[in-house]
Amino acid sequence: MSVGVTVSGAAGPERDVLEADVLVIGGGPAGAWAAWSAARHGAQVVLVEKGYLGSSGATAPGGTNLLYVPPDPVLREAAVADRLAAGGQLNEVRWIHRVLDGVYESLALVEEWGYPFVRDAEGVPLRNHLQGPEYMRLMRRVVRRAGVRILDQCPALELLADAHGVGGARGLNRLTGRDWEVRASAVVLATGGCAFLSKGLGCNVLTGDGLLMGAEVGAELSGMEFSRAYGTSAEYGTVTRNRLLNFATLYAADGTVLPRRSRDAIARALLRGPVYAVLDRADTPDKRALLRRSHAVFFLPYDRAGIDPFRQRFPITLRFEGTVRGVGGLRLVGDDCRTTVPGLYAAGDAASRERSHGAITGGGAYNAAWAICSGRWAGAGAALYARTVGAVRDRRLKPVGRAGLRPENGAGRIDEAAVVEAVRRQTVPLQISYFRSEPVLRKALSQVDSLWPAVHGTPGRGIRERVRAREAAAMVATARWMHTASLTRRESRGMHILAEYPHQDPAQAHRLVLSGLDHITIRPEPVPQGGAA
Amino acid sequence: MIELISADRCISCGLCVKVCPTNVFDGAVGEVPRIARQSDCQTCYMCEAYCPVDALYVAPYADKSVPVDEATLQATGLLGSWRATLGWGAGRTRLAAVDTTPFLDELEREIERSA
Numbered sequence: 001m002s003v004g005v006t007v008s009g010a011a012g013p014e015r016d017v018l019e020a021d022v023l024v025i026g027g028g029p030a031g032a033w034a035a036w037s038a039a040r041h042g043a044q045v046v047l048v049e050k051g052y053l054g055s056s057g058a059t060a061p062g063g064t065n066l067l068y069v070p071p072d073p074v075l076r077e078a079a080v081a082d083r084l085a086a087g088g089q090l091n092e093v094r095w096i097h098r099v100l101d102g103v104y105e106s107l108a109l110v111e112e113w114g115y116p117f118v119r120d121a122e123g124v125p126l127r128n129h130l131q132g133p134e135y136m137r138l139m140r141r142v143v144r145r146a147g148v149r150i151l152d153q154c155p156a157l158e159l160l161a162d163a164h165g166v167g168g169a170r171g172l173n174r175l176t177g178r179d180w181e182v183r184a185s186a187v188v189l190a191t192g193g194c195a196f197l198s199k200g201l202g203c204n205v206l207t208g209d210g211l212l213m214g215a216e217v218g219a220e221l222s223g224m225e226f227s228r229a230y231g232t233s234a235e236y237g238t239v240t241r242n243r244l245l246n247f248a249t250l251y252a253a254d255g256t257v258l259p260r261r262s263r264d265a266i267a268r269a270l271l272r273g274p275v276y277a278v279l280d281r282a283d284t285p286d287k288r289a290l291l292r293r294s295h296a297v298f299f300l301p302y303d304r305a306g307i308d309p310f311r312q313r314f315p316i317t318l319r320f321e322g323t324v325r326g327v328g329g330l331r332l333v334g335d336d337c338r339t340t341v342p343g344l345y346a347a348g349d350a351a352s353r354e355r356s357h358g359a360i361t362g363g364g365a366y367n368a369a370w371a372i373c374s375g376r377w378a379g380a381g382a383a384l385y386a387r388t389v390g391a392v393r394d395r396r397l398k399p400v401g402r403a404g405l406r407p408e409n410g411a412g413r414i415d416e417a418a419v420v421e422a423v424r425r426q427t428v429p430l431q432i433s434y435f436r437s438e439p440v441l442r443k444a445l446s447q448v449d450s451l452w453p454a455v456h457g458t459p460g461r462g463i464r465e466r467v468r469a470r471e472a473a474a475m476v477a478t479a480r481w482m483h484t485a486s487l488t489r490r491e492s493r494g495m496h497i498l499a500e501y502p503h504q505d506p507a508q509a510h511r512l513v514l515s516g517l518d519h520i521t522i523r524p525e526p527v528p529q530g531g532a533a
Numbered sequence: 534m535i536e537l538i539s540a541d542r543c544i545s546c547g548l549c550v551k552v553c554p555t556n557v558f559d560g561a562v563g564e565v566p567r568i569a570r571q572s573d574c575q576t577c578y579m580c581e582a583y584c585p586v587d588a589l590y591v592a593p594y595a596d597k598s599v600p601v602d603e604a605t606l607q608a609t610g611l612l613g614s615w616r617a618t619l620g621w622g623a624g625r626t627r628l629a630a631v632d633t634t635p636f637l638d639e640l641e642r643e644i645e646r647s648a
């Protein structure tokens with residue numbers, strides 16, 4: 001295993017230095033699977049996590065429904081056809097098959113490792129749902145057993161790079177206040193998506209850090225217009241698991257019953273006033289008991305506020321999820337989830353999921369499957385790459401982070417709280433990111449563009465200030481990419497709906513690839529092998 | 534958000550300090566942690582799940598702090614209720630082992646049919 005060295009001196013503040021073959025940044029499902037997979041392919045692996053591998057990220061506090069289709073050709077073909085139809089022709093048949101295969105096989109492993117899947121009357125395990133706390137506690141154990149060194153409470157702040165590509169990262173240990181550096185031949189970014197601190201379940205650690213770090217070394221992004229995701233929660237609460245609302249009757253403020261399964265109807269009603277729900281379709285004790293033992297976390301906000309959600313109407317709201325239950329992220333250019341930058345891989349919500357999902361997240365089961373599969377592929381790819389480039393020791397690696405980290409042109413102290421508030425104002429409202437329209441988006445884009453210089457000052461010295469300044473920079477960058485891509489796609493496709501262009505335009509059946517920070521460029525990219533069936 | 538660390542119950546294991554995704558607590562192993570950055574709490578209930586002695590309570594409100602009373606929380610069964618639901622702790626059945634999510638579709642179809 002890597003040795004810890006402490007360096008101090010002219011180069012900067014004292015920091016703890018580790019060496020590894022592969023560094024995984026982020027410890028949600030994608031990072032956990034990537035670390036396990038890299039270790040299994042013989043790499044020495046360090047995983048750094050902003051919070052804690054086991055509790056952190058979008059999966060851990062709640063859980064995920066999963067795509068679980070047995071390898072029966074008829075079922076598989078039907079699943080692929082469904083996905084192609086939903087994906088707006090931006091996905092690829094081969095990648096959909098890869099995900100269906102990969103998740104099926106991986107869930108059998110999860111059971112072998114000790115996850116107690118329920119079985120049906122015939123004894124067949126039902127592997128289409130994972131309770132988040134149980135799953136991620138198990139993954140921590142599996143990752144440790146594979147020999148991975150886990151550094152909790154250690155957010156990465158920037159990548160290290162040289163002329164050969166990426167070679168590790170630097171960050172901060174929030175418990176000790178010390179800086180760390182991990183030098184590694186390959187890096188997997190598994191930092192999740194960006195939900196703009198909207199307090200959706202588990203999402204406040206997801207501020208787009210990996211997208212910014214990747215873009216700083218020249219990686220591209222794709223699918224950033226598919227970022228129109230909102231999750232329903234109690235108006236006062238955070239639990240954004242949506243599925244049990246299928247058992248509810250929904251009411252607008254004036255008492256009108258809203259159609260079920262329509263996020264549009266909820267969003268429109270919320271513009272006019274409060275929206276209420278009651279789970280009255282579960283009208284027997286048996287049904288209610290069944291619901292309680294499914295998405296159990298759903299009930300915490302009601303039980304704790306003294307509301308009986310089966311009988312009393314409770315107010316609900318929509319919380320912005322940005323790219324989390326969206327599609328966009330770092331552009332992948334190989335089966336092993338490599339980016340265009342040598343040594344840099346991306347997995348899970350930090351990666352663009354267009355190759356399998358197309359233009360929409362869809363029925364809420366693809367992302368978790370993707371996190372597992374892309375994690376495994378990226379981990380294996382990174383391990384093989386590390387072997388080909390050899391030791392990282394003699395490389396002249398430099399830290400390459402800028403916004404939120406290093407002052408430019410003598411700028412003053414970054415007011416991270418003000419930037420966060422300002423960027424949230426230009427992203428979170430339904431009027432901007434749900435009901436997309438050109439004039440509103442244009443104005444929001446110019447506002448977030450004008451925030452970019454504001455994150456080029458000096459961060460505060462405290463641990464919290466340093467992390468927050470970098471998160472603020474990442475959110476500003478992410479907002480600029482999202483709004484730029486949303487304005488460039490002058491049509492409606494998948495989850496991107498633009499008021500002025502309500503229809504899908506066959507001439508725009510391409511992806512939109514973004515790059516750059518100070519100056520953002522965007523170009524169309526044909527879908528490799530045609531999505532249309 | 535997080536409202537309670539019960540000094541009476543806490544065994545100073547330091548787990549919540551390490552586990553909280555948004556770094557809300559301060560305190561070394563061997564001391565009762567402090568809620569140092571309450572407004573950073575994302576109301577994810579994970580600290581409660583991990584606390585081995587049910588010393589923590591997370592109120593359901595994302596944006597406001599409310600007063601809570603330990604004795605009442607204990608009397609109403611709310612203290613430690615999330616860990617109990619998850620089936621974590623000796624002698625309990627894990628929620629995952631009795632998860633009914635795979636039967637939700639069937640239940641929905643049944644409700645549609647009878648509607």
Ligand SMILES: Cc1cc2nc3c(=O)[nH]c(=O)nc-3n(C[C@H](O)[C@H](O)[C@H](O)COP(=O)(O)OP(=O)(O)OC[C@H]3O[C@@H](n4cnc5c(N)ncnc54)[C@H](O)[C@@H]3O)c2cc1C
Binds near residue numbers: 049156231
């Ligand atoms: C409420 C909710 C319900 C969902 N339900 C479903 C579902 O039913 N089915 C489904 O398929 N999908 C679902 N999803 C989506 C699914 O949870 C995600 O796709 C999945 O968690 C992605 O895994 P990940 O590892 O990429 O990201 P995450 O699980 O979000 O993990 C990312 C990790 O990176 C860490 N990190 C971030 N920045 C840094 C940094 N700078 N340094 C170090 N670490 C960092 C974070 O702390 C976090 O732990 C749901 C999402 C939400 C929010």
Ligand code: SF4
Binds near residue numbers: 535580591
């Ligand atoms: S509820 Fe979540 S964010 Fe809040 S203190 Fe507990 S672990 Fe931390």
Ligand code: SF4
Binds near residue numbers: 548
């Ligand atoms: S996890 Fe519980 S027992 Fe351990 S330090 Fe935190 S409050 Fe105390």
